[in-house]
Amino acid sequence: MGLDFSVVPDYLDVIFLGALWTIAITVGAALLSFFGGIFFAVIALYAPILIRLPFRGFEWLFMGTPLLLQLFLIYFGLVQIGIDLPAFVAGVIGLGLHFAVYNSELIQTAIVAVDRGQMEAARTLGLSRGQALRKVVVPQAVRDVIPPIGNNMIALLKDSALVSVIGVTELTLSAQLAIGRTYRPFEFYVIAALFYYVINLGMEAVLRRIERRIQAAR
Amino acid sequence: MDVELMLKVYPFFIKAAWVTIELSILTTILGLICGSLGAAARLSRLKVLRYVGAAYVSFIRGTPALIQLFILYFGGPQIGIQLDAFEAGVIGLGVNIGAYMTETIRGAIIAIDKGQVEAARTLGMSRLQTFRKVVLPQAMRLMIRPLGVNINALIKGTALVAAISVVELTYTAQRYIGSTYKPFEMFLISGLLYMIIIYVTGRAVAWLDRRARIV
Amino acid sequence: MSDEKPFVDIRHAQKSYGALEVLKDISLKVNRGEIVAIIGPSGSGKSTLLRAINDLDPLTGGEVWLEDTQVNKTLPHRQYEKHINQVRQDIGMVFQHFNLFPHLTVRGNITLAPRMLKGLSEEEANRLAEEQLDKVGMLERIDYYPSQLSGGQKQRVAIARALAMKPKVMLFDEATSALDPELVEEVNLVMKKLAEEHMTMIIVTHEMGFAESVCDRVLFMDQGVVVEEGPPSVIFRNPESERTKNFLRKHLASNKE
Ligand SMILES: Nc1ncnc2c1ncn2[C@@H]1O[C@H](COP(=O)(O)OP(=O)(O)OP(=O)(O)O)[C@@H](O)[C@H]1O
Numbered sequence: 101m102g103l104d105f106s107v108v109p110d111y112l113d114v115i116f117l118g119a120l121w122t123i124a125i126t127v128g129a130a131l132l133s134f135f136g137g138i139f140f141a142v143i144a145l146y147a148p149i150l151i152r153l154p155f156r157g158f159e160w161l162f163m164g165t166p167l168l169l170q171l172f173l174i175y176f177g178l179v180q181i182g183i184d185l186p187a188f189v190a191g192v193i194g195l196g197l198h199f200a201v202y203n204s205e206l207i208q209t210a211i212v213a214v215d216r217g218q219m220e221a222a223r224t225l226g227l228s229r230g231q232a233l234r235k236v237v238v239p240q241a242v243r244d245v246i247p248p249i250g251n252n253m254i255a256l257l258k259d260s261a262l263v264s265v266i267g268v269t270e271l272t273l274s275a276q277l278a279i280g281r282t283y284r285p286f287e288f289y290v291i292a293a294l295f296y297y298v299i300n301l302g303m304e305a306v307l308r309r310i311e312r313r314i315q316a317a318r
Numbered sequence: 319m320d321v322e323l324m325l326k327v328y329p330f331f332i333k334a335a336w337v338t339i340e341l342s343i344l345t346t347i348l349g350l351i352c353g354s355l356g357a358a359a360r361l362s363r364l365k366v367l368r369y370v371g372a373a374y375v376s377f378i379r380g381t382p383a384l385i386q387l388f389i390l391y392f393g394g395p396q397i398g399i400q401l402d403a404f405e406a407g408v409i410g411l412g413v414n415i416g417a418y419m420t421e422t423i424r425g426a427i428i429a430i431d432k433g434q435v436e437a438a439r440t441l442g443m444s445r446l447q448t449f450r451k452v453v454l455p456q457a458m459r460l461m462i463r464p465l466g467v468n469i470n471a472l473i474k475g476t477a478l479v480a481a482i483s484v485v486e487l488t489y490t491a492q493r494y495i496g497s498t499y500k501p502f503e504m505f506l507i508s509g510l511l512y513m514i515i516i517y518v519t520g521r522a523v524a525w526l527d528r529r530a531r532i533v
Numbered sequence: 534m535s536d537e538k539p540f541v542d543i544r545h546a547q548k549s550y551g552a553l554e555v556l557k558d559i560s561l562k563v564n565r566g567e568i569v570a571i572i573g574p575s576g577s578g579k580s581t582l583l584r585a586i587n588d589l590d591p592l593t594g595g596e597v598w599l600e601d602t603q604v605n606k607t608l609p610h611r612q613y614e615k616h617i618n619q620v621r622q623d624i625g626m627v628f629q630h631f632n633l634f635p636h637l638t639v640r641g642n643i644t645l646a647p648r649m650l651k652g653l654s655e656e657e658a659n660r661l662a663e664e665q666l667d668k669v670g671m672l673e674r675i676d677y678y679p680s681q682l683s684g685g686q687k688q689r690v691a692i693a694r695a696l697a698m699k700p701k702v703m704l705f706d707e708a709t710s711a712l713d714p715e716l717v718e719e720v721n722l723v724m725k726k727l728a729e730e731h732m733t734m735i736i737v738t739h740e741m742g743f744a745e746s747v748c749d750r751v752l753f754m755d756q757g758v759v760v761e762e763g764p765p766s767v768i769f770r771n772p773e774s775e776r777t778k779n780f781l782r783k784h785l786a787s788n789k790e
């Protein structure tokens with residue numbers, strides 16, 4: 101059959117639009133995973149035991165199973181209980197929650213590692229436990245794990261390809277649409293890979309800048 | 319929760335779990351081979367090899383595993399590579415995890431103190447002898463745990479081959495979700511099986527790690 | 534002095550960790566504007582006593598009073614939290630290891646609590662921070678992060694942070710012990726300045742010279758009890774107890790090395 105990239109330009113706009121959706125999903129899910137991760141970490145460490153234990157179980161389940169399986173659960177599970185979300189939203193939620201659990205794991209470790217003196221100093225000033233957590237302990241913990249959280253977000257970008265399976269027309273599914281018309285899988289998957297690669301480079305550059313800025317504030 | 323249904327379908331999931339296990343083992347072996355070669359290339363004295371190793375790591379880690387799998391399985395025939403889905407799965411995932419393992423292995427090797435190399439060289443050992451007898455044994459110990467992390471990710475990553483219709487755990491779960499409309503139950507069965515596989519693997523890695531530390 | 538109503542009043546303080554009795558029935562009254570030093574060997578319970586005053590380490594027996602308020606009174610959990618957070622605003626504390634918040638600038642460190650707890654506006658809080666930093670000679674470092682400061686500078690900022698809450702009493706737990714010798718003096722100077730302004734202070738210290746020059750009264754603690762207390766001239770020059778003498782002798786010897 102051989103290779104023929106001459107059909108690619110005709111579908112570049114489709115691919116490009118798909119890439120924009122990939123960026124949108126990644127940004128949305130990354131934000132959800134970041135704030136969700138903080139929220140989960142606080143629950144896992146400080147919620148009353150009746151909430152904490154089942155929650156840890158949920159975390160454990162999410163850490164031990166494939167993302168793809170979780171996406172199926174969320175997409176079809178929500179439909180079953182009568183919530184029919186657009187695929188895009190389901191994708192953002194699935195990806196975001198999955199990585200929130202991973203971020204939570206990092207943040208929990210970092211919270212525990214924050215020097216006890218920090219809590220004491222804050223309490224001494226009259227801050228409540230909650231205030232001290234919010235203003236002193238958690239911000240430090242989060243700052244300490246920005247680099248590994250950044251790595252998770254890079255992983256998230258690549259895993260966003262999985263939401264094509266539940267019908268989100270992002271980069272991967274856009275390539276598949278073009279392939280359906282042209283029967284040129286190699287060409288279009290390679291093009292899609294190049295797009296991912298470029299987005300990946302851009303994201304790494306942004307993360308490095310953020311890290312440098314945080315480093316400077318130490 | 320429909321326990322009766324779960325009891326009825328679980329044998330199919332067990333069968334699928336064996337496919338996942340088989341995939342995981344083969345992928346791990348291929349990954350370790352690719353990782354060792356990749357690390358050797360990245361640490362080579364030859365500039366060309368170093369570039370090849372760096373390009374391998376960069377492109378594989380910079381693009382989704384799913385796309386890599388699709389290129390191999392759907393695009394392969396166009397360049398004369400005919401693979402069935404299972405073969406494509408093993409090769410695609412193995413080459414993919416190999417790039418991550420390259421970095422793990424390389425990291426462990428360069429973490430060994432330069433003084434160790436110098437000490438061996440002053441004893442008159444060759445570069446290769448030094449590597450085989452002094453550096454590698456120490457690096458092996460360092461890399462077991464992080465390789466365990468790679469393998470953990472790999473096991474969950476095998477779910478991707480569901481997208482090219484290999485009948486493993488996730489594919490099976492998806493099919494039964496479609497036919498029973500019981501997503502939660504199907505998730506629970508397959509999730510539990512994944513966690514058993516991951517747990518056992520984790521124990522094995524911890525055991526290896528402990529043993530390596532005694533030496 | 535003794536007919537004045539005590540400002541800080543510790544009554545029969547008792548503290549145990551399991552079977553280990555760390556404070557054995559200690560009573561201490563401190564008047565307004567008085568400066569009390571607590572000295573004693575390591576593990577004698579100095580920190581524990583100091584940290585009981587703001588309930589950082591709750592007592593297992595006895596009472597702590599600040600003016601007319603009982604610090605460690607028995608209340609349902611929620612009410613107690615409210616109460617203690619209020620009381621702590623009146624008790625400044627300075628730690629051996631500074632405990633500055635590394636993610637905030639000097640300004641952020643100082644304005645955090647006044648803004649959150651006293652509802653100061655950003656402007657007011659800034660003015661307060663500048664005022665307190667000026668007092669400890671750190672105004673020009675207001676936008677630095679703690680990691681960019683020396684130990685002595687950190688401790689001066691920590692003092693300013695405590696002072697910004699306008700506390701009624703200041704507690705110092707070996708404020709200069711973690712500092713390089715050449716940085717000790719700048720922190721001591723700040724504390725002396727506070728003494729001149731008649732700030733009520735309770736100072737745990739290993740620096741006998743400083744204690745002698747600044748404090749009105751010295752307590753010598755050993756194994757959870759107050760062995761001896763009195764004016765510095767007596768405690769340092771004519772102690773009655775053998776234990777005090779021993780401690781001071783050893784201390785002098787080790788300091789001369
Ligand atoms: N959380 C705790 N659990 C058990 N024992 C403790 C705890 N905190 C302190 N102790 C014990 O209480 C005793 C008094 O400790 P404290 O810190 O008050 O001594 P200190 O006089 O401040 O000593 P230093 O000069 O070394 O600071 C010590 O024997 C210490 O081991």
Ligand SMILES: [Mg+2]
Nearest residue numbers: 579580581706
């Ligand atoms: Mg102490």
